[in-house]
Amino acid sequence: MNRAIYAADPEAHGPREFGGASGGERRGPRSAFQRDRDRIVHSMSFRRLKSKTQVFIAPDGDHYRTRLTHSLEVAQIGRVIARALALDEDLTEALCLAHDLGHPPFGHAGEAALSDAMDRHGGFDHNAQALRTVMRIECPYPEYDGLNLTWDLLEGLAKHNGPVTAPNWALAELDHAFPLMLGTWPSLEAQVAAVADDIAYDNHDIDDGLRAGFLQLDDLLTLDFLADQWRTVEKRFPHAPRERLLREMIRDQIGMMVNDVIDHTSAQVKGLRSVSDVREAGRQLAGFSPAMAAQERRLKAFMYERLYYHAEQVSAAERARDVVARLFAAYAQDARLMPADWQARLPDREPHRARVIADFIAGMSDRFAMQSVSQIYGERPSGLINV
Template sequence: MSVYAPRERLAPYAADPSRSRGRLHPQEESPGRTAFQRDRDRIIHSTAFRRMKHKTQVFVSVDGDHYRTRLTHSLEVAQIARSIARRLGLDEDLTEALALAHDLGHTAFGHAGEEALADKMAAWGGFDHNANTIRIVTRLEHRYVAFDGLNLTWETLEGLAKHNGPVANPPWALAEYVAEHDLELDTYASLEAQVASLSDDIAYNTHDVDDGLRAGLFTIDDLMGVPLVAETWARLTRRYPGAPHDRLRAELIRSMVSHLVLDLLAETQARLDALQPQSADDIRRAGHPVAAFSEAARLQERELKHFLRARMYRHYKVEHITDLAKGVIADLFDLYLDDPMRMPPEWSSRAARAAMPDRVRTVADFIAGMTDNFALRELARLTGRKPIEI
């Protein structure tokens, strides 16, 4: 008997597209797709989704073709999340939509770009990539005549807004939106959103190991102090003695992903058995996350994160590029704010019509949408400087 729940037999606690709370701008739904399938399709066809192919995950996109970008990372998150959703009887399409969209709000150069833009926007409401995702899908995508944004369902917007849990102090962009469309920020999100969030953790922790090894920032021997890696590596070398290290490395990443997925499924099922939720709202009102790792896996994950922070994210080679990238974003912000006509016409005209602080926000919106390559080309165009070679 298959362990996978049929698509038409959702668990009682799953988000049911036929009972969606709808869209801010009412629309007749597609006869051939559920509301959540339509959300996923709108995300995939968005301009912001395509831009992620040239946005940094850890390594600047010009560093090499095989390192993960925001786009490939998001695809990997979606694959993991959809597999988990199927095992738990959740709506796979909503889970996939949330996984694919979770990083739309990231700037060029990853967290380095976000930090630089947040510094520049500190006096103007700040900048946060999660809130910027909401801004993109509700305002900045211009693909429809009748409304700004993608007009996603309440459930998708809710999941994007609070996939990490209730939001007590929403950042500026999120606060602006919920003033018009209440996403109930004081509750937890659907189980689909919780699964998508933890799938993000599984993907970036394990795949950053892969990219770090590929880049030569650390070795397998260095990783032997991390219990999850050491235990998995020992098991693989016993099973495949003499196997080439590149094959074993791929097996290592796959095995760690599998271990964390199975742990998440077991712990989440145990919590579901204890809670006995009969609706998606029971998940929201549980008062605690329902999707979760076991305590043992949480410890393993923390140890792996600690290693990656020390040996990869703070590696001198990564920090050098990070510093250069922050300078690119900061310089572009100053240049555009000093003279908005330096931006393309659709942006410069918008800035010219706006008073403060909307003019500053327009500059931030333009910069936040840039890819790594475009930001570098813009700085070269405006100043002649090329701090990072394309």
């Protein structure tokens, strides 16, 4: 691979937190970043994403996206951009696949409930929880906790959205144990992973929203840039069914965004000589052009108004928050309701006890959370399937 001089280098990567056989041994002809990616893909947390909410809570259908399919789509977009910019594709892919590992059941509704429950104990944040998951909760190795990923992967995961000036307790605790330079910008691979996430959910959520009937084409076409795309697609395929035209419009929009990121980022990185130059630039280098960024903000505002805050979505989210809140209250009152292995790791004192309870709940799938609350309270939660 012809790697750019400002790309992350798997042969000169930062250290892993732990040494030992599992940390240092090379199994097969893989780079350090390929090993990171494979450790993520083989983790239980990654598998559980198949049953965690992306947009719709516990959707009654197989065609809607989950956190798992979303993460795979982000990885595909991220690799395309990384390849065009001559960055390390494997690190980019690993970051894309890991970015949502900290999401609790029911997406942002579940996160809000855990944040409320943890208010007296330092709060809850899904980005910091992703780091906690790969560094402390996933424990497949005999010698240490965590997946023992490279510094480059952990740094990018911690701050793929930019420098962190006020880390919450979870991120601060991990940074103290294994410093991640939280105050600087991350690698270009991490910045690409962040914008790939935006591109994926901006467009694929439109697809799911249209499929569910929560979004209407006429409403989407009030956004002039989408109206232009629609007219172009209609002109190219005048006899195609409407559903196919809609999907073609979304593909075109993804392509436009990807090309915009590649062109804008290529201009921003001119003159850089190393990964250190990227971190010391003091600003985001990989992302949308100003014009595309303005369009993307308008699209996000539309999606929040018409889809994410749709009345049925809000109702389902309230019920989901109640499920998570009731689970936390039950486990806090009687830890014997938790599995034996989780009971064994519960500290005696707060806030550490509450944080382990939050770890357990955050790892649940939507389905397991509903099953658990049914077993504890004797009734299955209703009104959560909203499509």
